[in-house]
Amino acid sequence: MLNIENLHASVDNKPILNGIDLQIRAGEVHAIMGPNGSGKSTLAHVLAGREGYTVTDGQVLFEGEDLLGLETEERAHRGVFLAMQYPVELPGVNNAAFLKASLNSVRTARGEAALDAPAFLKLARDRIALVGMQDRFLKRNVNAGFSGGEKKRNEILQMALLEPKLAILDETDSGLDIDALRIVADGVNALRNPGRAIIIVTHYQRLLDYIQPDRVHVLANGRIACSGDGTLAQELEEKGYGWLNEESAA
Amino acid sequence: MSASSEILDRFVNGEYEHGFVTDIESDTLPPGLNDSVVRTISARKQEPEWMLDWRLRAYHHWLGMSQPDWAHLRQPQIDFDSISYYSAPKRKKDGPKSLDEVDPQILDTYEKLGIPLEEQKALAGVAVDAVFDSVSVATTFRRQLTEAGVIFCSMSEAIREYPDLIQQYLGSVVPHTDNFFASLNSAVFSDGTFVYIPAGVRCPMELSTYFRINEARTGQFERTLIVAAPGSQVSYLEGCTAPMRDENQLHAAVVELIAMEDASIKYSTVQNWYPGDARGRGGIYNFVTKRGDCRGDRSHISWTQVETGSAITWKYPSCILRGNDSVGEFHSVAVTRGQQQADTGTKMIHMGRNTRSTIVSKGISAGEAQNTYRGLVRMTPGAENARNHTRCDSLLIGDRCGAHTFPYMESRNPTARIEHEATTSRIGEDQLFYCRQRGLSEEDAVSLLVNGFCKEVFNELPMEFAVEAQKLLNVTLEGAVG
Numbered sequence: 046m047l048n049i050e051n052l053h054a055s056v057d058n059k060p061i062l063n064g065i066d067l068q069i070r071a072g073e074v075h076a077i078m079g080p081n082g083s084g085k086s087t088l089a090h091v092l093a094g095r096e097g098y099t100v101t102d103g104q105v106l107f108e109g110e111d112l113l114g115l116e117t118e119e120r121a122h123r124g125v126f127l128a129m130q131y132p133v134e135l136p137g138v139n140n141a142a143f144l145k146a147s148l149n150s151v152r153t154a155r156g157e158a159a160l161d162a163p164a165f166l167k168l169a170r171d172r173i174a175l176v177g178m179q180d181r182f183l184k185r186n187v188n189a190g191f192s193g194g195e196k197k198r199n200e201i202l203q204m205a206l207l208e209p210k211l212a213i214l215d216e217t218d219s220g221l222d223i224d225a226l227r228i229v230a231d232g233v234n235a236l237r238n239p240g241r242a243i244i245i246v247t248h249y250q251r252l253l254d255y256i257q258p259d260r261v262h263v264l265a266n267g268r269i270a271c272s273g274d275g276t277l278a279q280e281l282e283e284k285g286y287g288w289l290n291e292e293s294a295a
Numbered sequence: 296m297s298a299s300s301e302i303l304d305r306f307v308n309g310e311y312e313h314g315f316v317t318d319i320e321s322d323t324l325p326p327g328l329n330d331s332v333v334r335t336i337s338a339r340k341q342e343p344e345w346m347l348d349w350r351l352r353a354y355h356h357w358l359g360m361s362q363p364d365w366a367h368l369r370q371p372q373i374d375f376d377s378i379s380y381y382s383a384p385k386r387k388k389d390g391p392k393s394l395d396e397v398d399p400q401i402l403d404t405y406e407k408l409g410i411p412l413e414e415q416k417a418l419a420g421v422a423v424d425a426v427f428d429s430v431s432v433a434t435t436f437r438r439q440l441t442e443a444g445v446i447f448c449s450m451s452e453a454i455r456e457y458p459d460l461i462q463q464y465l466g467s468v469v470p471h472t473d474n475f476f477a478s479l480n481s482a483v484f485s486d487g488t489f490v491y492i493p494a495g496v497r498c499p500m501e502l503s504t505y506f507r508i509n510e511a512r513t514g515q516f517e518r519t520l521i522v523a524a525p526g527s528q529v530s531y532l533e534g535c536t537a538p539m540r541d542e543n544q545l546h547a548a549v550v551e552l553i554a555m556e557d558a559s560i561k562y563s564t565v566q567n568w569y570p571g572d573a574r575g576r577g578g579i580y581n582f583v584t585k586r587g588d589c590r591g592d593r594s595h596i597s598w599t600q601v602e603t604g605s606a607i608t609w610k611y612p613s614c615i616l617r618g619n620d621s622v623g624e625f626h627s628v629a630v631t632r633g634q635q636q637a638d639t640g641t642k643m644i645h646m647g648r649n650t651r652s653t654i655v656s657k658g659i660s661a662g663e664a665q666n667t668y669r670g671l672v673r674m675t676p677g678a679e680n681a682r683n684h685t686r687c688d689s690l691l692i693g694d695r696c697g698a699h700t701f702p703y704m705e706s707r708n709p710t711a712r713i714e715h716e717a718t719t720s721r722i723g724e725d726q727l728f729y730c731r732q733r734g735l736s737e738e739d740a741v742s743l744l745v746n747g748f749c750k751e752v753f754n755e756l757p758m759e760f761a762v763e764a765q766k767l768l769n770v771t772l773e774g775a776v777g
Contacts, residue, residue, distance in 0.1 A: 093732050095728050096728065117728065117731040117732055118731045118734055118735060118736055118737075120732075121731065121734040122734055127732050129729065133723070133725045133728075133729040135743070135744060136747060136748070137746075137747025137748050137749075138743050139747075142743075143730075143743065146739065146743060147730075147733035147734050148734075150733075150736070151734040203733065207734070
């Protein structure tokens with residue numbers, strides 16, 4: 046589904062990604078780990094198409110299409126979803142209205158009919174139940190005055206509604222207490238299916254106690270330093286990231 | 296960064312949608328102002344002697360005044376001798392008796408603006424006293440209103456038909472000596488609207504007038520007077536657009552509202568005058584005096600405005616809270632972009648006991664525009680237990696525009712309470728990225744954020760008007776952000 050080849054990217058002319066190669070098939074969950082500054086979030090933002098991240102080399106194919114040639118919203122329409130590390134507050138914008146506009150823009154782009162208000166509400170309630178949240182989320186303004194945990198859960202709700210093909214969770218576990226972490230993890234697990242690929246970007250291993258990845262990749266200095274199965278995450282938790290640098294330096 | 300500035304440029308350079316000129320013959324006075332011009336205007340309108348005297352007093356007073364310069368505006372000195380003070384569409388006989396008699400081109404102009412009179416008549420239940428340039432050309436729903444005892448007619452007609460009411464109320468809220476532009480208006484006002492709601496009557500429909508400036512270099516000097524007798528209620532909608540022009544056009548309207556005991560007046564405006572081209576040339580100068588007098592106890596006056604047009608806006612719809620327990624409200628959205636400048640706000644003058652006022656001002660600036668809120672809250676010694684709450688929010692789009700807030704507060708009564716809150720925010724790249732990542736286009740994202748910002752004010756508008764306002768805002772802010 047996703048094929049990243051020799052991806053180089055820089056921010057403010059500073060190289061951050063120095064040749065990433067990564068293949069993800071539908072139905073797989075990949076974890077991307079690594080120390081601060083290793084390029085994890087940059088990779089997530091490059092895939093989503095954020096301004097300010099310049100791709101200097103390499104290519105990314107998403108279902109055979111050149112992902113990097115698409116606008117941010119076009120990538121969203123194709124099914125790329127980024128759950129943000131710091132979800133932005135949109136004061137005065139009702140969450141239900143936002144979700145409906147968002148869902149309908151994706152549906153329209155896919156050639157499906159836009160949902161009217163009753164159909165949307167029915168679907169939204171259904172998904173809210175799926176991710177273990179309450180209807181009151183819909184009545185509030187997007188992330189405005191939400192706690193850190195609520196913001197992250199709202200991201201998962203959006204993901205549940207938009208049903209992306211590729212979901213990228215950027216440090217979704219940061220700032221969550223253990224209960225919130227479990228709720229978010231349950232939501233993600235509920236959304237695992239054979240047609241969907243999920244990338245979990247995380248610094249810590251603890252989220253992976255709840256979401257079992259198929260593959261774990263460790264990023265260091267803008268490259269994948271090593272890859273493995275779920276046990277690699279365990280190993281990292283015990284040893285920390287220090288040994289990686291020693292190894293790559295050696 | 297690049298996409299943002301590109302969007303910003305598109306927004307700043309967006310063409311004015313309603314810029315076109317209707318080609319109809321009109322009867323226009325040569326430029327310049329003197330006694331004889333004032334006399335001619337009065338004579339053309341077949342006005343009685345007392346009206347001419349009033350105009351002349353205003354004119355002579357105006358001669359001794361100078362243009363105010365205290366506003367936060369860069370404004371060129373206006374050459375009042377280069378303006379023509381009267382323009383009327385030529386008529387065959389005495390004027391049209393029904394829409395069928397109205398010049399089809401005029402009707403077409405309204406169609407282009409999305410204000411089909413016919414459709415409005417049938418669908419919206421809105422009576423329209425359409426002002427095309429300076430003379431009313433069409434009046435609808437007269438009969439239904441007459442049955443309710445409501446007077447809704449052009450000012451010229453009111454001067455002829457209801458001289459007692461006009462003599463009693465005209466200039467009683469905004470005297471002919473009030474300010475430079477109000478005095479000028481008093482001397483040369485061409486037409487306008489008069490509304491009288493008798494005691495205890497709830498006006499059976501929302502009243503609406505659409506203004507439109509069409510004649511080059513013709514100052515538009517509208518005069519509106521609304522009187523709500525005890526226990527009556529009325530909602531009045533005013534909307535304007537203007538065609539594209541190269542020369543600046545002066546618009547100096549005066550609106551007076553009078554609410555007697557237990558009466559309520561809701562006055563809503565959507566203003567979309569031509570703002571000028573990308574370099575600020577040719578836009579409308581909008582210098583308006585709007586004031587409401589809560590003359591009776593428990594009276595209520597509410598101003599709601601959505602201001603998107605004009606090169607320069609200078610406008611402070613105000614309330615004089617004279618009656619005890621009277622209520623004044625001001626809800627405003629002012630959008631400036633490109634080279635536009637707005638200095639707008641309100642005055643709440645609390646005189647009666649337990650008077651209350653609410654001010655909600657939302658300013659949006661983009662491009663190189665300057666948006667100023669200027670508000671005065673005055674508690675006089677008689678304003679026992681009076682309350683005011685003011686909120687001013689500014690939204691900046693891009694980094695070359697400005698928002699300014701000048702709240703003036705004066706309290707001469709220790710029991711009175713004044714509260715003021717102000718915020719300034721910016722539409723951020725992170726917000727846009729968030730929306731786009733969720734599939735929304737940049738323009739939809741801006742529209743969502745701006746409408747969210749303005750929601751509180753839009754909620755105050757009558758339903759159909761709120762929809763129009765939202766559309767107008769979306770058109771105005773098309774491709775707006777960085």
